[in-house]
Amino acid sequence: MRRIIAVLSISLAASSAALAQNNTPRNLILFVPDGLRALKVTPETAPALAALRDKGVNFKNPHSLFPTFTMPNSSAMSTGHHLGDTGVFSNTIFTGYSVGPASSSMTPFLENDPVLGDVDDHFGHNYVNEETILLAARKEGYSTAAVGKLGPTLMFDHTDRTGAKTIIIDDQTGAEKDGKLLGIPLSDATKAALTAAQLPLAAPSRGENGKAGDSEKPGTTVANVDQQKYFTDAVTKAILPMFKARNKPFVLVLWSRDPDGTQHNQGDSLGSVTPGINGPTSLAAIKNADDNLAQVQQALKDLGLEATTNIVVAADHGFSTISKETSTSPAAKAEYKGVPKGQLPPGFVAIDLSKALNLPLFDPDSKNAPVADGTYPRLANGLIGKDASAPDVVVAANGGSDLVYIPKKGKKVDKDLARKVVSALIQQDYVSGIFVHDSFGLIPGTLPMSAINLKGNSVTPAPSIVVNFRSYATDCGEPLLCGVEVADTRLQQGQGMHGNFSRADTMNFMAAIGPDFKTEYVNQLPVSNADIGMTISQIMGLKPTSTGGLVGRVISEALPNGITPKATAGRLVSKKPAEDGTRTVVQFQNVQGQRYFDAAGFPGRTLGLDATETANAKK
Numbered sequence: 001m002r003r004i005i006a007v008l009s010i011s012l013a014a015s016s017a018a019l020a021q022n023n024t025p026r027n028l029i030l031f032v033p034d035g036l037r038a039l040k041v042t043p044e045t046a047p048a049l050a051a052l053r054d055k056g057v058n059f060k061n062p063h064s065l066f067p068t069f070t071m072p073n074s075s076a077m078s079t080g081h082h083l084g085d086t087g088v089f090s091n092t093i094f095t096g097y098s099v100g101p102a103s104s105s106m107t108p109f110l111e112n113d114p115v116l117g118d119v120d121d122h123f124g125h126n127y128v129n130e131e132t133i134l135l136a137a138r139k140e141g142y143s144t145a146a147v148g149k150l151g152p153t154l155m156f157d158h159t160d161r162t163g164a165k166t167i168i169i170d171d172q173t174g175a176e177k178d179g180k181l182l183g184i185p186l187s188d189a190t191k192a193a194l195t196a197a198q199l200p201l202a203a204p205s206r207g208e209n210g211k212a213g214d215s216e217k218p219g220t221t222v223a224n225v226d227q228q229k230y231f232t233d234a235v236t237k238a239i240l241p242m243f244k245a246r247n248k249p250f251v252l253v254l255w256s257r258d259p260d261g262t263q264h265n266q267g268d269s270l271g272s273v274t275p276g277i278n279g280p281t282s283l284a285a286i287k288n289a290d291d292n293l294a295q296v297q298q299a300l301k302d303l304g305l306e307a308t309t310n311i312v313v314a315a316d317h318g319f320s321t322i323s324k325e326t327s328t329s330p331a332a333k334a335e336y337k338g339v340p341k342g343q344l345p346p347g348f349v350a351i352d353l354s355k356a357l358n359l360p361l362f363d364p365d366s367k368n369a370p371v372a373d374g375t376y377p378r379l380a381n382g383l384i385g386k387d388a389s390a391p392d393v394v395v396a397a398n399g400g401s402d403l404v405y406i407p408k409k410g411k412k413v414d415k416d417l418a419r420k421v422v423s424a425l426i427q428q429d430y431v432s433g434i435f436v437h438d439s440f441g442l443i444p445g446t447l448p449m450s451a452i453n454l455k456g457n458s459v460t461p462a463p464s465i466v467v468n469f470r471s472y473a474t475d476c477g478e479p480l481l482c483g484v485e486v487a488d489t490r491l492q493q494g495q496g497m498h499g500n501f502s503r504a505d506t507m508n509f510m511a512a513i514g515p516d517f518k519t520e521y522v523n524q525l526p527v528s529n530a531d532i533g534m535t536i537s538q539i540m541g542l543k544p545t546s547t548g549g550l551v552g553r554v555i556s557e558a559l560p561n562g563i564t565p566k567a568t569a570g571r572l573v574s575k576k577p578a579e580d581g582t583r584t585v586v587q588f589q590n591v592q593g594q595r596y597f598d599a600a601g602f603p604g605r606t607l608g609l610d611a612t613e614t615a616n617a618k619k
């Protein structure tokens with residue numbers, strides 16, 4: 001840890017020199033096209049994004065943090081810390097207590113403002129345990145706003161829920177339940193600005209775009225146009241003019257749900273892994289996000305803010321098409337309503353572990369009701385054990401990877417139980433890579449969570465086991481654009497998912513342009529979403545307080561006069577193989593002591609993981 005901090009301060013010093021040229025910080029907009037794959041951006045598919053990348057900084061070697069989900073990566077961008085510090089290990093986590101606004105579930109889905117409020121309250125009023133960049137920015141007296149997709153938007157300033165300091169506009173803005181606002185209130189000034197721009201004070205729903213379909217009815221065939229038009233209009237017609245009038249620096253986040261929401265729900269490929277997420281509806285969603293960015297750029301021009309505003313674009317993760325295939329899973333041998341015969345049902349990890357451990361399964365999202373044979377838990381999460389209120393094993397289902405918790409009973413961790421869970425998972429053909437919390441010691445075939453930056457200063461319960469699923473590519477010319485992954489989800493085979501440790505999911509789109517960035521610069525060095533938080537802090541002169549040491553690096557090579565460090569490549573391999581010879585392998589790059597994880601899993605079962613080379617790996 002000390003080495004990481006020492007190296008970091010060198011790079012800070014180097015880029016401080018670069019920054020010294022300009023005394024007043026400029027403005028910064030972080031635009032997040034959720035789930036946009038780096039290689040999918042071309043002048044044809046996304047002209048504004050392609051132009052920004054080619055005129056500014058092109059991050060050719062980008063990295064989403066694993067688990068490659070939205071909330072974890074939002075926590076990294078908003079704090080500059082890796083997930084071992086932020087404790088946002090996935091979109092759905094085990095909190096160890098019943099979360100009221102999540103139907104009293106112990107495994108809440110975090111993309112929800114009341115849920116985030118409840119979890120914050122429970123964990124010392126800041127469940128991320130780090131200060132965010134928007135909080136640091138408003139402490140400097142800057143104007144701040146976060147607008148867009150529910151969940152990751154609020155993450156940027158989640159501890160103040162008054163709406164008086166940072167403007168928060170998301171899906172829940174203006175929505176009420178039992179006479180109480182669900183979202184963050186709008187201040188009088190924000191209300192006035194929206195009204196003057198002839199915009200309503202409540203966000204529209206996703207409408208047709210929100211429809212995921214089922215095993216017989218295809219999902220949506222439209223992008224999330226109307227809702228995102230509202231968010232983008234709020235930024236360009238209300239917030240930016242207000243910020244300009246204040247004549248102070250600003251930091252603004254616009255989180256575009258597209259292409260993610262559409263790629264998940266699209267109805268172009270029901271039951272089939274081709275075209276999967278490369279059909280017309282997904283392409284329309286990429287164009288929708290691109291149109292939103294273009295509108296923001298036009299507004300900056302019109303307001304005379306273009307020359308003083310940096311735009312950083314970072315997708316939270318890549319994307320893949322869903323497979324539900326298996327030949328080993330006991331869960332897939334039963335028949336379920338709404339699940340094609342032989343396919344993995346939602347909750348297959350919970351069902352398979354319950355069978356392997358010979359313990360009952362309960363549904364945390366149905367008031368802990370028992371899960372009967374031939375049915376699956378409602379949201380795929382599971383509580384395993386004789387007592388649902390004190391489970392032996394908890395599965396938080398997420399998609400391309402799941403979290404497994406073994407809550408402590410008494411003081412000791414249950415190492416035997418962890419070994420049993422690992423051995424059950426290793427026998428399944430849908431598994432590719434297992435990471436175990438360091439407190440369980442070395443378990444053959446696995447790697448410790450600390451190896452992938454998942455062990456730090458977090459205050460939420462740490463998962464005991466992170467299980468990654470199998471991935472591969474269909475034949476489409478560019479394998480990373482045709483990723484397919486097994487996913488634990490209610491969505492269907494042929495729809496979209498992420499969260500996996502394949503390169504298709506770790507390779508997010510990243511680019512930047514503006515007065516504090518180099519122009520026409522192609523950056524070959526690895527960068528990550530934790531680096532985004534650190535680099536924004538550096539450019540804007542922010543000093544968020546830090547409790548953990550798992551921080552990203554300032555991307556100095558992308559800044560004028562910044563130093564260009566060197567990168568090396570490396571591999572981590574389980575010290576001991578499992579009984580059948582299986583080892584978990586991680587492929588990474590290294591810059592200044594900072595590791596960038598490209599892909600991980602069992603060689604031959606993860607897209608982007610070098611199977612031939614790793615087969616000979618010794619350790």
Ligand SMILES: [Zn+2]
Pocket residue numbers: 034035069070071260316317
């Ligand atoms: Zn996302």
